[in-house]
Amino acid sequence: MTVIRGARERARSEITEAIKVEARRQLAAEGAAKLSLRAVARELGMASSALYRYFPSRDELLTALIVDAYDAVGRAAERARDARPAPATVEQAVTRWCAICTAVRDWALAHPHEYALIYGSPVPGYQAPRTTTEPAARVGLALIGVLRDAHAAGLLTEPADPLPEDVVADALALGAQLGVELPPTVLARSVGAWAQLFGLLSFEVFGQFNRVVEARDPFFHQAVRQLAGSVGLDAPQEEG
Amino acid sequence: MTVIRGARERARSEITEAIKVEARRQLAAEGAAKLSLRAVARELGMASSALYRYFPSRDELLTALIVDAYDAVGRAAERARDARPAPATVEQAVTRWCAICTAVRDWALAHPHEYALIYGSPVPGYQAPRTTTEPAARVGLALIGVLRDAHAAGLLTEPADPLPEDVVADALALGAQLGVELPPTVLARSVGAWAQLFGLLSFEVFGQFNRVVEARDPFFHQAVRQLAGSVGLDAPQEEG
DNA sequence: CCATAGCAAGAGCACTGCTCTCTTTTTTGT
DNA sequence: ACAAAAAAGAGAGCAGTGCTCTTGCTATGG
Numbered sequence: 001m002t003v004i005r006g007a008r009e010r011a012r013s014e015i016t017e018a019i020k021v022e023a024r025r026q027l028a029a030e031g032a033a034k035l036s037l038r039a040v041a042r043e044l045g046m047a048s049s050a051l052y053r054y055f056p057s058r059d060e061l062l063t064a065l066i067v068d069a070y071d072a073v074g075r076a077a078e079r080a081r082d083a084r085p086a087p088a089t090v091e092q093a094v095t096r097w098c099a100i101c102t103a104v105r106d107w108a109l110a111h112p113h114e115y116a117l118i119y120g121s122p123v124p125g126y127q128a129p130r131t132t133t134e135p136a137a138r139v140g141l142a143l144i145g146v147l148r149d150a151h152a153a154g155l156l157t158e159p160a161d162p163l164p165e166d167v168v169a170d171a172l173a174l175g176a177q178l179g180v181e182l183p184p185t186v187l188a189r190s191v192g193a194w195a196q197l198f199g200l201l202s203f204e205v206f207g208q209f210n211r212v213v214e215a216r217d218p219f220f221h222q223a224v225r226q227l228a229g230s231v232g233l234d235a236p237q238e239e240g
Numbered sequence: 241m242t243v244i245r246g247a248r249e250r251a252r253s254e255i256t257e258a259i260k261v262e263a264r265r266q267l268a269a270e271g272a273a274k275l276s277l278r279a280v281a282r283e284l285g286m287a288s289s290a291l292y293r294y295f296p297s298r299d300e301l302l303t304a305l306i307v308d309a310y311d312a313v314g315r316a317a318e319r320a321r322d323a324r325p326a327p328a329t330v331e332q333a334v335t336r337w338c339a340i341c342t343a344v345r346d347w348a349l350a351h352p353h354e355y356a357l358i359y360g361s362p363v364p365g366y367q368a369p370r371t372t373t374e375p376a377a378r379v380g381l382a383l384i385g386v387l388r389d390a391h392a393a394g395l396l397t398e399p400a401d402p403l404p405e406d407v408v409a410d411a412l413a414l415g416a417q418l419g420v421e422l423p424p425t426v427l428a429r430s431v432g433a434w435a436q437l438f439g440l441l442s443f444e445v446f447g448q449f450n451r452v453v454e455a456r457d458p459f460f461h462q463a464v465r466q467l468a469g470s471v472g473l474d475a476p477q478e479e480g
Numbered sequence: 481c482c483a484t485a486g487c488a489a490g491a492g493c494a495c496t497g498c499t500c501t502c503t504t505t506t507t508t509g510t
Numbered sequence: 511a512c513a514a515a516a517a518a519g520a521g522a523g524c525a526g527t528g529c530t531c532t533t534g535c536t537a538t539g540g
Contacts, residue, residue, distance in 0.1 A: 008486075008537065032361070033273060038527065047489045049530080058528065120361025121272070122446055133451065163462055166455035174452060191453060192440065192463040199439020200432065206362055208438075211373065212414060213431060215406035222403055223432040230466060248506060248517075276496065287520045289499080298497065 016054050018044060020068065023061055024114075031113045032062065062117070067132055069114040074138025076107040081142045086149050093150040094228045100142050101197055101224040108201050115205050119198055140194045141178065147190055147231060148180050156232045158183050189231045196227060256294050258284060260308065263301055264354070271353045272302065302357070307372055309354040314378025316347040321382045326389050333390040334468045340382050341437055341464040348441050355445050359438055380434045381418065387430055387471060388420050396472045398423050426472050433467045440464070 041048040055061040080103035087093035171184035281288040320343035327333035411424035
């Protein structure tokens with residue numbers, strides 16, 4: 001029931017949105033630490049105490065922004081995936097994999113502070129509410145979706161060396177939870193690749209590559225291509 | 241000239257150290273965002289304004305803690321490296337590589353807030369001063385050192401597929417800057433592995449693996465072993 | 481038409497980083 | 511040894527923060 005019943009509810013949702021917009025503006029401009037409820041209220045021309053009718057605390061406002069950020073980056077990943085047809089060759093699957101990674105990277109570089117909000121240090125007191133766990137999985141799901149399609153098309157070369165059994169157990173549980181048909185070894189490795197992708201992104205966004213990596217685009221592209229290989233998408237050579 | 245000339249300098253360095261100790265205590269307890277100069281001063285029984293004689297701002301104190309944290313994790317990595325003799329077989333080289341990664345992980349799990357300080361979102365206004373770049377490289381250098389030794393012993397199988405030329409150029413520059421003799425392809429890939437290692441660590445420390453990976457130890461071990469393979473340390477099988 | 485529930489505003493509390501001034505202590509130069 | 515200078519501490523104060531409480535106002539529903 002998201003029916004807006006009266007002018008009051010309409011105003012409420014509009015103001016809630018306006019608060020988030022302004023908060024996101026300050027977040028993008030100055031970072032999460034300098035996001036101030038009072039400043040948001042000031043910019044919106046309302047008393048700071050009035051803001052507490054919409055968000056019971058600063059942390060709640062930040063949580064709302066976190067969910068939105070997860071949604072935004074997840075949407076970017078899914079758009080990149082859906083922009084290309086289901087893979088018929090290994091090379092197409094690798095291309096799709098790289099397209100998702102690149103889309104996530106583009107979003108991260110365009111929204112560094114929002115990226116830091118979700119993939120940097122967690123905010124002081126707070127632990128992720130269940131609301132955030134589902135949108136947080138979207139990027140990972142998009143990546144796994146590529147592998148699922150590739151596997152369905154018989155394009156996946158399952159890695160030879162075995163995995164510890166408890167790792168396989170985790171992978172089986174995850175596969176069941178996500179309802180995806182993939183060999184547990186592939187699934188386990190794809191979780192690793194998922195984390196490692198964000199290692200590359202965090203180092204670039206947070207400046208750890210300064211004075212180390214200059215050719216960022218080709219470096220990233222090469223790295224995620226190798227990452228694809230590590231989960232079973234063994235790509236043939238390409239030039240450049 | 242670090243000769244302590246009088247009682248004044250001695251007291252100064254002692255108080256400086258006491259401030260850092262108390263600040264680190266608060267950092268470990270509550271996180272960087274809740275680290276307060278006034279609380280530190282209060283705990284030390286001095287006026288908050290007196291603290292500014294030792295650190296001109298909160299950011300400067302944080303920077304000092306950052307440098308210390310980089311040193312601590314770098315020291316952990318180097319100790320793990322030096323605890324094992326120079327590798328004579330590929331398996332030994334892989335073991336050394338994994339030992340370094342595990343040492344870094346142990347440090348990160350034991351000091352999550354300090355880890356977040358250096359590998360999480362950078363603090364609001366601040367960009368890393370040159371003081372931090374040198375200690376920040378120590379973990380990476382330890383990892384590259386393993387590869388250097390392995391290469392010198394002829395244990396390194398250089399990856400076959402070529403790299404984009406500007407990536408190779410970056411790797412050559414980096415090799416010259418570090419004064420290390422390694423094929424640029426290995427060097428470039430090791431930078432990727434370095435970043436990816438911290439992707440694994442950040443996801444574990446920051447809770448992204450919650451309800452996804454339960455068997456953390458074997459998962460990590462398997463992942464860094466594969467990482468070693470991706471930089472040319474192709475390990476023979478080992479059981480569980 | 482009126483009671484009620486939702487909303488806005490202001491004052492206020494406890495806290496923060498930081499600056500300024502004033503006093504005390506220690507070092508240094510003659 | 512004594513005065514001048516440098517360094518350090520203490521306190522008040524400013525501007526800002528998150529958050530709460532009380533006081534009015536306004537739109538909604540019986």
